[in-house]
Structure formats: C-alpha cells, structure tokens
Amino acid sequence: MSATLIIVFREVLEAALVVGIVLAATQGVPRRMFWIGLGLASGVAGAMLVAAFAEVIANTASGMGQELFNAAVLFTAVIMLGWHNVWMSRTGRAMTQELKAVGAAIRAAERPVYALAIVIGVAILREGSEIVLFLYGIAAAEGTQTTSMFLGGVLGLALGVAAGAAIYFGLIRFAGKHLFAITGILILLLAAGMAAQGANFLVQAGYLPALGHSIWDSSRFIPDRSALGNLLHVLIGYTARPEGIQLVFYIATISIIGGLMFALRTPRKLVTAAASLTIGIMLFGASGFSGTAKAADLKVYSPIVEEGEYAIEVRGNVTHDNNPAKDGTYTQVTEFEITPTSYWHTAIFGEMKKEPFGSLQYKATGWENIFQLTPQGKYWADLGFYAEYEWGQKGGAADEVEWKILAQKNVGRMSFIINPIFETKVGGNRSGGVEFKYAAQAKWRYMPQIEPAIELYGEFGDIGHFGQWRDQRHQIGPVILGKFNMADIGALKYELGYLFGVTKRGSPDGAFKFSLEWERHF
Amino acid sequence: MSKYSALAAAFAIAALGLAPISAAAEDLPQFTLKIQNHRFVPETLTLPAGKRVVLLVTNADPTPEEFESYDLDREKIIVGNTTGKVYIGPLDPGTYAFFGDFHQDTAKGRVIVK
Numbered sequence: 001m002s003a004t005l006i007i008v009f010r011e012v013l014e015a016a017l018v019v020g021i022v023l024a025a026t027q028g029v030p031r032r033m034f035w036i037g038l039g040l041a042s043g044v045a046g047a048m049l050v051a052a053f054a055e056v057i058a059n060t061a062s063g064m065g066q067e068l069f070n071a072a073v074l075f076t077a078v079i080m081l082g083w084h085n086v087w088m089s090r091t092g093r094a095m096t097q098e099l100k101a102v103g104a105a106i107r108a109a110e111r112p113v114y115a116l117a118i119v120i121g122v123a124i125l126r127e128g129s130e131i132v133l134f135l136y137g138i139a140a141a142e143g144t145q146t147t148s149m150f151l152g153g154v155l156g157l158a159l160g161v162a163a164g165a166a167i168y169f170g171l172i173r174f175a176g177k178h179l180f181a182i183t184g185i186l187i188l189l190l191a192a193g194m195a196a197q198g199a200n201f202l203v204q205a206g207y208l209p210a211l212g213h214s215i216w217d218s219s220r221f222i223p224d225r226s227a228l229g230n231l232l233h234v235l236i237g238y239t240a241r242p243e244g245i246q247l248v249f250y251i252a253t254i255s256i257i258g259g260l261m262f263a264l265r266t267p268r269k270l271v272t273a274a275a276s277l278t279i280g281i282m283l284f285g286a287s288g289f290s291g292t293a294k295a296a297d298l299k300v301y302s303p304i305v306e307e308g309e310y311a312i313e314v315r316g317n318v319t320h321d322n323n324p325a326k327d328g329t330y331t332q333v334t335e336f337e338i339t340p341t342s343y344w345h346t347a348i349f350g351e352m353k354k355e356p357f358g359s360l361q362y363k364a365t366g367w368e369n370i371f372q373l374t375p376q377g378k379y380w381a382d383l384g385f386y387a388e389y390e391w392g393q394k395g396g397a398a399d400e401v402e403w404k405i406l407a408q409k410n411v412g413r414m415s416f417i418i419n420p421i422f423e424t425k426v427g428g429n430r431s432g433g434v435e436f437k438y439a440a441q442a443k444w445r446y447m448p449q450i451e452p453a454i455e456l457y458g459e460f461g462d463i464g465h466f467g468q469w470r471d472q473r474h475q476i477g478p479v480i481l482g483k484f485n486m487a488d489i490g491a492l493k494y495e496l497g498y499l500f501g502v503t504k505r506g507s508p509d510g511a512f513k514f515s516l517e518w519e520r521h522f
Numbered sequence: 523m524s525k526y527s528a529l530a531a532a533f534a535i536a537a538l539g540l541a542p543i544s545a546a547a548e549d550l551p552q553f554t555l556k557i558q559n560h561r562f563v564p565e566t567l568t569l570p571a572g573k574r575v576v577l578l579v580t581n582a583d584p585t586p587e588e589f590e591s592y593d594l595d596r597e598k599i600i601v602g603n604t605t606g607k608v609y610i611g612p613l614d615p616g617t618y619a620f621f622g623d624f625h626q627d628t629a630k631g632r633v634i635v636k
Contacts, residue, residue, distance in 0.1 A: 055601040063607045134624045137585030204596055206609045224592035
C-alpha cells in the first residue's frame with residue numbers, strides 16, 4: 001500500500017500544485033470554474049487515452065515518441081503560461097488606466113483562462129497517464145493486493161490534492177493585494193522549469209546535445225529524491241545535477257517571458273517584474289560559470305538604428321565537425337538592447353560558451369554601442385560604427401575591445417551589408433595584437449516574415465601576420481530572417497541558418513545558428 | 523496571423539531549428555538491460571566514461587515499468603513485453619543509481635561509469 005501511496009502522491013502533487021497556482025492566478029474571473037473544470041476533465045480523459053496507447057506512442061519516431069510527446073506537452077504548457085503572464089502584464093496596465101470598476105470587470109472576463117485550462121489539462125494528462133499505467137500494472141499482476149493498492153492510491157490522491165489546496169488557500173489568504181504579482185512569478189518559474197524538463201526529454205531522445213552533464217552538483221544539499229527536492233522540482237524546475245541545455249532553456253524562457261512582462265508593466269509594478277528578471281540574472285551569473293574560450297558569435301550588424309526601440313535577443317550557434325576537437329562548440333549570447341536616440345543604439349549582453357570537451361560556461365559580460373553615421377538612404381551607402389567592450393569572467397581572461405565598420409547598400413529588394421571587424425585584448429592578461437575579422441550578408445527582402453539571405457563570416461587572424469589560409473576561419477551559408485508584428489505587444493524577429501566551413505583546419509565543417517528577438521517601441 | 527499564433531510560430535521555429543543537431547546517433551555503442559519479475563538484470567551495469575551510449579531496456583514482464591534515474595536525469599515508461607531506447611551520457615566516472623518507478627521495492631540498479 002505504501003508504495004502505491006508514494007507514487008500516486010508524487011504524480012498527483014505535480015499536477016495539484018499546477019492546478020493550485022492556476023486557481024489562485026485566475027481569482028475573480030467569471031466562469032473560470034467552467035474552464036478549469038474542462039481542463040481537469042479533458043486531462044483525466046487524456047491520461048487514460050495516453051495510457052491506453054502508450055505502446056503506440058512509444059513506437060513512433062523510431063522509438064522516441066514518448067520523449068517527443070512529453071516535450072511537446074511541456075512546451076505547450078510553457079507557451080500557455082507565458083501567454084497568460086504577458087497578457088496579464090499588458091492588461092494590468094490597461095486596468096489601472098481604466099479606473100471604472102465596470103471596465104476592469106470586463107477586462108477580467110477577457111482574460112485568457114483557456115490558456116491556463118490547457119496548462120491544467122496537459123499537467124494532468126502527463127502525470128495522470130503514469131498513474132493509470134502504474135495502477136494497471138499492479139491490478140493486472142497481483143490480484144490479491146487490489147484492496148490495499150486501491151486504498152494507497154486514494155490516500156495518495158487525497159494527499160496530493162491537499163497539497164494543491166494548501167498552496168491555493170495559502171496564496172489567497174496571505175498574498176493579499178500582491179496575489180497576481182506573486183502568481184506571475186510562480187508561473188514564470190513554473191514555465192522555465194517545464195522548458196528545462198522539455199529540453200531534457202529532447203536530449204534523452206537524442207534530438208538535442210546535453211551541453212555538459214553536471215553543470216553543478218547540489219545533490220548533497222538538496223537531493224532530487226528528497227521531499228524538498230521534489231517540491232522545488234515542480235515549483236522552480238530544480239535539478240541537483242543540471243545539464244547545460246537545461247540551463248540554456250531555463251534562462252531563455254525567463255529572459256523571454258520575464259522580459260516581455262517587464263517591458264509591458266506599468267511603472268507601479270516595475271518592482272515585481274524587476275524581481276523576476278533579477279532571478280534570471282542571478283541564475284545567469286551565480287551558477288559557477290567561468291571560462292576563457294574564444295567565441296565565434298555569428299551576427300551581421302546593420303548601421304540603421306531605430307529610435308525608441310528596446311529589445312531582448314537570444315542567439316547562438318552550434319558547430320559540428322568530424323574532428324572531435326571542433327565538434328559541438330556552442331556559443332550563446334543574451335542581449336538587452338535599447339535605442340535612446342536616432343543615432344545611438346546600446347546593449348548589455350552576456351555570453352556563454354561550451355568547448356568540445358567542456359561544459360557550458362559563462363564567458364563574458366559586454367557592452368555594445370552602435371552609432372549610425374549617415375541618415376538612412378541619403379548617400380550611396382549607409383554607414384555606421386560599432387564599439388564593444390567585453391569583461392572576461394574568469395581570472396586569467398583578458399578583456400576585449402571590438403570595433404566594427406557597418407556599411408549597408410540597398411538595391412531594389414536586395415540589401416547588402418558588410419562589417420569589417422577589429423578586435424584586441426586589453427587589461428591585465430592581454431596577449432596578441434589586433435585581429436581582423438569580418439561578417440557580411442546579402443539579403444533578399446521577399447516579405448517581412450521571410451527574408452532569405454547568404455551570410456559570410458571569417459577571421460584572418462592577427463593583422464600583420466595572417467597565417468595560412470587553411471588555418472583561418474571562414475564560413476558561408478544560407479540564413480532565413482524575418483519579423484512578425486504582433487500589434488501593440490511588439491515584434492518577434494528570428495534568424496535561422498547553416499554555415500559551411502570553407503577552410504579545412506580553421507573552420508568547423510558546419511555551424512547551425514539561430515536567433516530570437518522580441519522588440520518594441522516606447 | 524494572430525498575435526498568439528505568431529508567438530507560437532516563433533517558439534515552434536526555435537524548437538524545430540534546434541531539433542536535427544544530433545539525430546545521427548544510430549552508431550552509438552549499445553548496452554542492454556532487462557526487467558524480469560520486477561528486477562533489473564543485470565543490477566550493475568558498467569558504461570564507458572565520456573561517451574554517449576544507447577541503453578536498450580527490455581521489459582520482459584507483462585506489466586508496464588518506468589525506467590527512472592534522478593542521477594542520470596532520465597525517465598521512460600516501458601510497456602510490458604517491449605523494449606525502449608534511452609540515450610545516456612557522456613558521463614563522468616562515478617556511480618549512478620536507477621530504479622523502476624512502478625516497483626521501487628525490488629527494481630533497483632546502478633550504472634558504474636569508468
């Protein structure tokens with residue numbers, strides 16, 4: 001009986017905590033019980049279906065169907081949680097502007113409860129299907145113990161539901177007027193944890209690289225199997241020995257959702273958003289990252305800046321090569337950008353990198369500036385200047401300064417950009433002279449959402465003695481860029497591309513690059 | 523395109539874009555593990571350090587089992603009389619415990635990485 005109790009309790013706890021938080025977050029919404037009831041009912045029905053078809057699911061996608069299904073379910077929940085939070089921030093603003101109670105009530109009715117109903121549905125579906133399979137197994141095998149098993153199951157269920165009720169009533173009773181600020185943060189962390197877990201399923205299925213097995217190990221302090229470890233796992237996605245990729249997804253989720261919430265809040269509510277962002281930055285900085293690796297960040301810069309724009313960008317690239325020493329290098333840059341004037345764009349960024357045999361490490365914090373030198377379209381080409389300072393994050397790592405010339409020429413629907421780049425190390429541990437690099441792009445502006453391009457990147461080496469061609473890095477390949485406008489919540493920009501190595505020794509055989517940016521105007 | 527579907531599309535693009543990185547993993551070293559009478563056979567499995575491997579878990583019992591490990595951060599349900607594939611590693615040397623989630627009293631094992 002106790003084994004049944006523990007397993008059922010653990011699975012129910014996960015779903016019940018999600019339901020408890022969602023219930024608290026939808027406090028005061030008319031007809032919310034209908035949506036939540038629908039989520040519960042479809043979750044239970046779905047759990048039975050998933051259990052019944054467990055074998056079919058497992059056999060799809062070359063035996064990786066279960067992992068892909070779990071990942072899809074988790075990412076669906078992440079999007080719904082994020083959607084709800086962003087919506088809440090946006091409407092929080094509108095609510096304070098409309099002082100009339102009637103206006104606020106109508107606003108509340110429009111809240112995307114269906115998004116959270118879906119979250120409830122998928123949470124129950126995932127955990128519930130495990131319970132069904134487990135109980136089926138015991139019932140089928142040991143008929144004699146059915147009664148005690150049934151009792152254990154009911155008790156486990158009751159305890160799990162009690163935990164969910166505890167978090168719900170706790171929030172309602174003690175959160176007071178900060179209720180939605182607190183549920184907002186809880187949902188943000190819930191989403192980040194789910195994204196990391198989803199990424200782990202994709203690693204398990206062989207679709208994503210792990211990027212390092214144990215970035216840190218806190219299993220001595222809070223073991224995963226302990227009660228506290230379990231609770232933290234559900235609430236904030238705690239794992240005692242996280243993989244690098246889990247951190248990447250965790251940070252990206254917090255940056256994107258937290259950033260959207262932050263940007264869309266009214267000044268009065270800035271504090272709570274700042275708190276959620278700070279959590280992200282703390283995780284970013286405090287996870288023991290350090291490194292000296294030289295990163296190849298693949299991005300082409302336009303000299304054109306847009307006054308009043310602010311943005312969050314996550315971009316990265318991963319290499320592959322037959323030579324293990326060049327295979328699986330991963331570079332990721334997270335940027336917070338703002339353009340205060342018509343000619344000046346500035347940003348703070350953090351750079352992470354994983355070397356072929358290492359794990360993901362935090363490499364540098366940087367400050368970037370773009371100065372648009374010529375008014376757009378006034379001269380034959382548009383010109384700009386880029387200056388960047390990077391603080392190396394490890395004792396022994398030198399700081400770096402980078403200058404780029406940004407030149408752009410538009411011909412009809414074609415756009416050509418070239419960035420000559422000069423980089424030098426400065427400060428205590430400097431070495432070498434000035435290095436010469438370049439980035440270039442030829443883009444066809446087919447439609448705002450889809451712009452095919454060819455990009456080139458390379459590194460000749462130290463000015464004065466470039467070395468042999470085959471030792472230099474030169475990469476070229478197709479990239480697709482685009483931008484989706486989402487009315488008053490801003491625009492989403494993306495970049496996806498693949499770069500072939502041109503030189504044999506100096507370049508990786510291939511590199512996959514991606515970028516996701518959310519931008520908005522004051 | 524609505525705001526929501528644009529957001530979803532962007533997430534989907536990001537997710538899809540990441541998908542094919544390490545798909546060509548069929549030639550990885552394979553190791554087998556059997557579940558019989560709610561026990562693992564063998565209960566101790568030795569794996570090479572610093573390598574990605576495939577673990578083929580065969581459930582010889584008629585009832586479902588979940589191969590689970592906190593140390594390896596893996597969980598996979600193996601329906602009765604089927605075999606499941608789990609990618610593991612690359613791992614550092616050490617001992618990693620795993621268990622059958624549905625029969626925790628008996629189904630216990632460990633991976634020793636050398």
